Amino acid sequence: MPAAPIHLVPIYLPNHTTVLAQLAPRLEQAFATSVVVRASRFDPEGAFDGSRGQYHATALLDLLLGEERDARVLGVAGVDLFIPILTYVFGEAQLEGTAAVVSTYRLDNAIYGLPKDDRLLLDRLTKEAVHELGHTFGLLHCRRSQCVMHSSTYAEDIDLKSARFCTSCDPMAGPGRK
């Protein structure tokens, strides 16, 4: 059975038309399924935490799911995300669920005072998007440093891994789920 389609939802994402148009084919390749940008408007304000000035990633997942039942949903945010105990997260996903969210906020070289690099940003976004969607397929963090399911806590860590699953993580490769 082919995997459910993936719906992309922009959340305050700068240049979202261009960025999502570049991201979609990369995700289609990784998960061998169709990827579409959701047409309806999405209101993320219910997940905003005024005291932290950040968006609560887990709350965003609940909002993203909405009425959707037949697709995987990936929110792609331009704003900073957090979960209560941590200062920030690059993304969040439901383990073996259908919703995931990633943020470009800390993937952008510009916030570290470095020259802007759109190509690097897209690479990092692709890896984190594949990583978070991988969790919705039930995948856990992988010890292999090259595997996209390897955990990254710095933006530079993301650059060290590839955008691919290792052979034992690949959700398209049959029952070898971890």
Added chain:
Amino acid sequence: MPDKQASILIVDDETSVRDSLLHWFRKDGLRVGTAANATAALQALEQASYDIVLLDIKMPGMDGMELQARIHAIDAKIVVIMMTAFASVDTAVRALKQGAFDYVTKPIDPDELSHLVGRALKERKLEDENSQLRETIAELSSADFIVGDSPAMQNVMALIRQVAETNSTVMIRGESGTGKELVARTIHAQSPRKFFPIVPVNCGALPDSLLESELFGHEKGAFTGAQFRRKGRLEMADNGTLFLDEIGTIPPKMQVDLLRVIETSEVMRLGGTRPVKLDFRIICATHEDLEKAVADGRFRHDLYYRINVFSIRLPALRERREDIPALARHFLERLARQMDKRVTEFSPEAMQKLLAYPWPGNVRELANAVERSMVVCRGNAIAADDLPFTVSGGPAAAVPGTGSLAEMEKVHIAATLVRTGWNITQAADVLEIDRATLYNKIKKYGLQRSPTDASGSGDPKPS
């Protein structure tokens, strides 16, 4: 051995914090438990074991500081990391002094949390390995080895080599003092389990009530006086060998429990609700006639069949008299080192006396006799009078009638040779045979002069 799944317990009164961390650590492949307060945390720790506890300091009811102390009392190996929303140097210092592994302020940077938990798991693993290595070193440094060239002991050594590599249960039989524990330790040391502990339990030395908690361990509060959770001997032997000495003395109820453990490889601590999966090899020893105990109904036949898989019978010392000189010298050398005494040999008379004694207490009695003689000995050599026993009649008369005529001849010739310091002419005179006959007999019985035998004339050593 594959890595065990690491586990973490999150204790925080805020649901959102518990949920966040639960999902975060699950994605890292950890087994995660959560508790909203101290009572729930203590319950969780009773139901399952955890490597790490991530603990909020400020909670309604019992606070994190007090809970940390309680956790430490239950299992000092659990790594506790304290969290707080309100950083203060005082609480940090208190927590660390109380034994917390680290102290973090909420919210935590994701990289800090990953590193912290990584370090904590490493610490936990190192500590486990360290305690296992300590036990192994303690065993290795106190290890003795089996002495004896007699055919009977060579046979025992062959059986040990044969069974050591396997995972078979071994039953060692033999009179008291024949070295059953030493054989068990030798089997363990030659087995693939050698890097894990061998845990001895003397079933006969413990009262029934203690034996149960000694073997199975107990949870905190399982009975009056059980103030801490305690691992039983069976759990301590995980991955290693459990040596059950005097198995014949185990009371009937314990026989049932032990049989169940052997069949399921699981133990339940006293007062516990959760079985613990174990992997160990069992070596048993007894001086009793277990078959008779089974026939009399004192020992369960099903347990008997379970443990009597591979049997090694140790000969009594009187059945291998030819090993006495080597054994006596072995104890002499070891004790001389331990006591820092310059005693290097036995006088010929002392050796003759050792050879003539029947040794009802076997090798243990011999070791004790040598030790006592070392204490009273005043020169370089142990004299016959230093030995704490008397032998009636001559050496031949003292040899009990268990051996064959050839055996008695061999022992008598060996004793005479020792007494004469391997002076062949003198020994042949004493034995009233000619030198050629003596040479032939020496060859026939494979007698050999040891370097520590009293020196005699320049007679050549038989090859």
